[in-house]
Amino acid sequence: MTTKTTVEIKISGEAIQAQRGETILHALWAAGMAERVKAGCDGGVCGACTVTLRYSDGRAAGTELACMKSVEDGMEVFPCAVEEDAAVAPVVNPQLPALQAAFPTLDRCTKCGSCTAACPMSIPVMDSVLRMQAGELAAVAEDFTTCIHCGLCRFVCEDKVKPHNMGLWVRRSLGMSRNFVAAKTQDAAEQEWQYLLADDRELRLQRARHFRQSGGIAP
Amino acid sequence: MEWAAESLQKVAASRRARLGQPAPQPDSVQSAALLKKYHPDYLGREREVEVGANAGEQKFPLELAQLLEGDSPIDADYVPHPEIETDVLIIGGGGAGAAAALTLDGSGLSVHLATKLRLGDSNTVMAEGGIQSALGDDDSPRRHFADAMVGGHGDNDPDLLRILCEQGPESIRWLSQLGCLFDQNEDGRFRLRGGGGTSVPRVLACRDYTGLEIMRVLKDAVRLSAAQILEEHVAMELVDDGKGQTTGAVLFDRNAGRMVCVSARAVILATGGSGQIRLQGFPTSNHVGATGDGLVLAYRQGCRLVHLDSYQYHPSGVCYPQALVGQLVTEAIRSMGAQVVNAAGAHFIDAMVYRDVLTAAVIKETAQGRGVKTPHGKVGVWLDTPMVDLKNGAGTLSRRFPGLTHRFGRYDIDPARQPILIYPTLHYQNGGVRVDSECRTDVVGLWACGEVTGGLHGKNRLMGNSLLDITVFGRRSAQSVLRNIPKRGAVTLNRLRQFRSQQKKIKSATVSPIFFPAASGMKLNPAPVQEQRASETAADVADTDTDTDADDREPPNPFNF
Known part of the structure; x- marks a missing residue:
């Protein structure tokens, strides 16, 4: 069985070849069309690369992130940048x-x-x-x-x-x-810092090893 | 995933037995040997640079050395004329820059925040696992310090690290009061988890979207502040007063297609990391803008860089599906019980050893033929995610890691039922611009915070310390600016001229920074000449009372590339 390694997609009506398995965003990059769709994180969490899609097999058209969606043969891509709305100040104890x-x-x-x-x-x-x-x-x-x-x-x-x-x-x-519970005050803090902040690098590292295992200075 | 059926069967078959078995744990000698032989930092792919403050002093990865020795994209004839005058210019729109902007809000100083993408498009927003803070009953900032110092191989700057750890609880208070919803236990206290190298549970999280939670809150708060946000403004070069004090920057407005010079009394560099320079061809978990621009810009101003021979290759980057290659699979999933196993289903190393050691172990396993090859020719090992539910009860994984479940669900992979193929990914720039405990660089007028700086994490950063870093030092840089802001100085490219006179002596054809990943083909596109003429004419009309000699004017978009 052989599988074609390239597919054809359209970006705002222009046909480009893309590698099967790659994302729409990377397909645009490879085609020299990076400016068509904004890119931010390229990891699905910043929301920069919004697009609308049409499929050739009758599935309903929809919206997607170009960095998370793989290319499919016959897919039509339309850039759909969304403008940011003005922020609205939050309030304490909202109702x-x-x-x-x-x-x-x-x-x-x-x-x-x-x-x-x-x-x-x-x-x-x-x-x-x-x-x-x-x-x-x-x-x-x-x-x-x-x-x-x-x-x-x-x-x-x-x-x-x-x-x-x-x-x-x-x-x-x-x-x-939410109520934030302040951290408890710590005894012996300064003494412990003196111990950990030894000038000599090796001694400092050795003491850090001891401290993280024992939770304190005592042997 | 039929191509991996045989290996998947072996992994499933050994799962129950592995659950109760102690994890193979390398001792310090074995760890050192693993690092030396397999970790990308130790393979000699580095060299000294010939120009600038670190010339002949220390080694840099080859790809970075080339950028540090590169020439500026700004034409030698360009004369900077400030169009924007501000008190503080923050460069970078991630967590560190946003924290700095919020800290300056209400101070009376005017603030501009420039980012080459959009506000929040950053490595911060992509951070998954969490943020460390010594809030547990058996914990203290000293213990946090000890863990990070051992994790960093003793190379951490102790003063910076003490500040980080002591400011942990206060930072969580600050973020909470801005509205961050960190996960809580049923008793209303924060849920604390372990991370690689933490001796007690110390990592707070918002499911596996901790960075997203922090960034969307910071972004919203910055939008509600008085800071002027310059989105899609690329920092091309810093400017100085002619005597070495940084006094602003030359930006490139991507939408207008033209350069904009900013005069500032203080500049805070918060430009983040450099995973997109793809050292040794590694994939990266970093955002599109992580191209090390801040390193190059600061270096040309005369700043020293530290620890840049050390990068973090996160052990669990996605290896399959191909569309997700390089993306992060959070370490938190390992702290919840997912083991790292090879093609034969053998548990070859404790999944909670330090990141650099685990990375070296994974590379060794694949190099010696015990990995699994994908249809795209990549080789990885398994992260046995179904163990999370096996250990913690059905439904735990999807509840605690909705991000992972969602991302893989798009590719018909349910991590609760089948393992994920992983391979190390370039994740974090351990080193960077040298700063003092007030975030001041070697150059007056220039502060730096967050991933662009070096020293804090030593040579290996612990999970959850970068989100704390950007919060603590983002705020701290701003506090230092408030105390120490210089008077406004002249705006020249003198430092650049000096750097260029050295740089000309070496034969480098590189133009840097690169601003965008090479693979993207994105570049700074000057507006068509006609449009520029039109905008110039408009400026002339508006500018009737100036006596500027038209012949003195800089050409609108002088690039040398």
């Missing part, structure tokens, strides 16, 4: 009215589900927007744990709902509301 005040479009959601379909991280975005409307903010924070802030959910929303901005706002607001 539903504060969220609604910060994001007046929250209640415009028509439950079309486009945001969930658009999310490259498989976050249940629409369900989470409904949880926002119900004021279940802890659950919302959990939903958006893996949000890379690419903004595709907002980009596809016809009602100008901003799920990713709201998700971050909820997370930051809840985070700021």
